[in-house]
Amino acid sequence: MISTALSPTERSTPGRTKHRTVLERHALYDVLDTGLVCHIGLVLDDSPVVLPTGYGRDDDTLYLHGSTGARSLRTPPDGVDICVTVTHVDGIVYARSLNHHSMNYRSAVVHGRARPVTERDEKLHGLKVITEHLAPGSWDHARGVSNKEYAAVSVLALPLHEASVKVRAEGPNDDPEDVEANAVWAGVLPVRQMFGTPEPAADLATDLPVPTHVTARAAAPVAGHAATDTAD
């Protein structure tokens, strides 16, 4: 059983920013469920490689789209050691001093051995989780996966066991002398990821309206899709 607390290890909580580490599992879920893309790190010929890819979470398993570029993610039947990081930039922190300039952010770092998912029911479930994370509602709306498409795609599963979450969500931490001097403006410029207005495909017949699972996301913050995601 996986405990409700996170299990950060030395490699998952490195260095200077320990005070920003959050140890509740729901914080990990929040960061993962509201992201659109993760960055997968792996070691290839002794060198690090970092690739962006789609993903989705089901309980304490992260499913990853393994066909997005990395050959090395598909080959080993016994799995591959990876690190998956999801980062939200929430604001630019303008401090009185250059030294205290910073970012507000939420990030999750997960370490573990990713296992290729080959059993048919689990692989289809993994594809559903990934699809519903990317495009909630599409699994029941779009044309399903053919046998040929099923064979060409690969899915990896990563347990959410060794993970850490860091959050900075506050104003600048200036030195008292700089606050006192009152010579420089300080504050936060928020950053938000927003959905825009749906753009129909050029080859779409004009009699097809935008479906509600798409309009529900339009012109809203990306983070707003979390509730839809977890409904799967």
Added chain:
Amino acid sequence: MISTALSPTERSTPGRTKHRTVLERHALYDVLDTGLVCHIGLVLDDSPVVLPTGYGRDDDTLYLHGSTGARSLRTPPDGVDICVTVTHVDGIVYARSLNHHSMNYRSAVVHGRARPVTERDEKLHGLKVITEHLAPGSWDHARGVSNKEYAAVSVLALPLHEASVKVRAEGPNDDPEDVEANAVWAGVLPVRQMFGTPEPAADLATDLPVPTHVTARAAAPVAGHAATDTAD
């Protein structure tokens, strides 16, 4: 001399998505200059680690903030092999089939040996490049770096030599039968990163107005800061 074309190698253009690879150097600059955060991958005790951090570009050098968490980024005087990836998510691609669901994105992957910057003039220059990328205008506006602060920070330099850029910026690529069937809506839901309204620090004296280098970014797309960045 670094050529104006990119020099992608096997590890920087892995797998299936070769047709999305862009080989012009200005495309690399565009992706890097309009991002807010990069993901650094390194190998730590034989395992991959991926950490988000701030950065900035000056010509063909990427400067990285090396104090943000990874001990291992600071120690080796002869440098450390890293992979730096910057990804922009530009849209969710809704296709007629689940299989052709995708994302529009721009991503840059840079491989190389990051060198700790220790010479005073270059280290200050690197700090300026990183600061002006994060907060254009702050270098001349905020209180400068004290000797103590200078000693506590670390800067890494990575040459933009071995790099690749991938771009997907189009509608769904559905199979002809699915387009013909006209049974499912297809299109793109754009995703944009936006700056919000500046929020003054709680301890800020009320007589300090928001400076123009901050208001110039407010309530605008993040990508709009590229011109300001490269003015440095």
